[in-house]
Amino acid sequence: MDQFEPTEHQHVRYNPLKDEWILVSPHRCKRPWSGQTEQATEEPPPDMNNPLRAGAVRSNGQRNPNYTSTYVFPNDFPALLPKVPEPPPPEHPLFQAGPAKGTCRVMCFHPDSTMTLPLMSLEEILAVIEEWISQVTELGRRYTWVQVFENKGAVMGCSNPHPHCQIWASIFLPNEPRVKDRCQLEYYKKYGKSMLVEYVEKELEQKERIVIQNSEWIALVPYWAAWPYETMVLPLKNSPQRMTDLNTEQKRGLADIMKQLTTKYDNLFQCNFPYSMGWHGAPTGPSSTPGDSPHWLLHALYLPPLLRSASVKKFMVGYEMLAQPQRDLTPEQAAAKLRECSNLHYKNKKN
DSSP states (O other), X not given: OOOOOTTTSOEEEEETTTTEEEEEOGGGGGSOOOSOOOOOOOOOOOOTXXXXXXXOBOTTSOBOOOOSSOEEEEOSSOSOOSSOOOOOXXXXXXXXXXXXXXXXXXXXXXSOTTXXXXXXXXXXXXXXXXXXXXXXXXXXXXXXXXXXXEEESGGGTOSOOSSEEEEEEESSOOHHHHHHHHHHHHHHHHHSSOXXXXXXXXXXXXXXXXXXXXXXXXXXXXXXXXXXXXXXXXXXXXXXXXXXXXXXXXXXXXXXXXXXHHHHHHHHHTSOOOEEEEEEOSOOSTTXXXXXXXXXXXEEEEEOOEEEETTEEOOOOTHHHHTOOEESSOHHHHHHHHHHSOSSOHHHHHO
């Protein structure tokens, strides 16, 4: 029997955060590609009618102020509303429905529609982080979950290239954080330590999957990553449970990590790298208090769909939808490729 080689032989890896397994099939990277390719997106010229730009009139007739930094406004087409009738009690457990009150906001990162996070200054990114904290503080007083997320790129369904994210707050705990809350709590009760705090310690020992690190944060490709170049951003100190726990040094360190990571992403395939990213931390709500969820560690997830180049996308279909997630290159290979990318953005190199 040949010796197992993780970069050659298929195997499954366990994701303790979600209590699920991922199939890793690294030998598939050798197969020729004749499947779907996406046309490399060319960056369009600035759209003077862009509804997110400063001073623009949106579809509802409201005009944006001439903002110079971040700007937050209620989503004109929200998925969640604060006041709606509630469904009646279920007549049978197979047909359950429940209340889904909440609110949705749009947050612009920058007044310039051609700007992206890796091209912004550290101070401009810090302003984004401060506004995130402000929004989570406000909405977290009323809502059980505040989801900050960014869909970047048309391939991720983003309908507007202006640098922005969304913030959805709900009275219910959505599926992903609900599972993470359960798994982390079970781990904490069993081992007396936060799962992700211990995970960071082990990753710092092994150093195989670390992409970048500074004095406050680490960005790595998780051992159990499902997407080809998926990364997690985790704090190194003080075990913040929520974004509202971050201190001054952590905020500045986060701005640095975000700029470096998104720069490496763009440099990987020399493109405006698409992804969905978002933050997960301890649930919020009226009953939450600082330090009440020691099983949680605040973290961000970057989930990019690109696999082989700017034009070859990873699709989660077939086996992934019907059985379990599957990836080709190993997380260690992905981390190495990202590490090798320059910290100087390819656009700045040309200037």
